[in-house]
Amino acid sequence: MSGTARHGMGRGVLRPDAAAAVLEVRQHPPAPELAPLVEFYWNPRWDLRGRPDHEQKVLAYPNVHLVLEPPEPRVYGVQRGVFSRVLRGRGQVLGVKFRPGAFRPFTDGPVAVLADRTVPAATLFGPGVVALSTAVLELDDLAKMAALADAFLLGRVPRAAADPKVAQVAELVERITASPQLFRVDQLARELELSVRQLQRLFADYVGASPKWVLRRARLHEAAARADEGAGIDWARLASDLGYADQAHLTRDFTAAVGAPPGRYASG
Known part of the structure; x- marks a missing residue:
């Protein structure tokens, strides 16, 4: 196993010690009813005001993510290459890490069409996800952020739970x-x-x-x-x-x- 306890970053985060110096990543479990579909919520936060931009690279897992972020929430398909993001200024996002396979009920076709792509979340979840993103990103309390995400996703559980x-x-x-x-x-x-x-x-x-x-x-x-x-x-x-x-x-x-x-x- 890697030195995850040393740097506080999960597997897949490249240069995790450098990442931990500029980035805090919090996690929160979903509501129990969502656990078969959602692995966890993840909340990276950074404050680089007065500091250089930071490019973070990740070897992604085979998961689809719903990411509540400015300027609009987006769905990220499985990223088969190295995923890279430049962090600057001060900010945070809230990500929903769906379990592998668990995003299929939220789409009208094979999940492979999302591979290496990001799409506006509203195209899959409707305009309510935009309001959700705005409300979540105004908060600092992770439990409250997760509760809002829980409430939004719970209305979509019955369809997802029907697929064995x-x-x-x-x-x-x-x-x-x-x-x-x-x-x-x-x-x-x-x-x-x-x-x-x-x-x-x-x-x-x-x-x-x-x-x-x-x-x-x-x-x-x-x-x-x-x-x-x-x-x-x-x-x-x-x-x-x-x-x-x-x-x-x-x-x-x-x-x-x-x-x-x-x-x-x-x-x-």
Whole structure:
């Protein structure tokens, strides 16, 4: 595991120590009735007045987010590359992290159409989400912010709860992300007694990213977490542990995703 307790940032946040120096991220659970759909609310806050802008990069998880932010709330599909955001001045947002697969009931088609995209939240949730965003961002009390978001989303639970595949997909993705030693799509399909094509369609429809991408991202999260611990890592052994053919394969994968080889990233 990475040094999450040291820097207070979750996995996927690149350069977490630097992020913690400029950014506070609070979390709050949803109402119990929403727990099957929403993992948690997240509330990053920053005050960079008189300080340089900060670019924060994130290796995202296979989740869709509703983000209450100025100038308008937006829905973020699964970001398959490195997600980057420049923070300046003073501000905050409130994000709703939907469980993998749990955003499907809120759309009229496969979640894959949102991959690598952001869309105005009003197109999916109606104009009321704009008023919600304004009201939430005027608050400082996270519990009150979460309560407003709860009330807004609870009116949409019945439709979402009617789809049994939501829980199935969430459990499946959680299993993958918790087990970076699970390497191959065909292996996963066999364990689920599905064909590879069936598994691919399920992920396109509900997750918004392919099973191959989800498996790869779980391995990269583990590699980045190790790299954030600092230098002195046995990369060849880690490559083997994560199912890569060799260290060069890990290096290529990591560099393509993060923008720097793992050794250079680890050395800061």
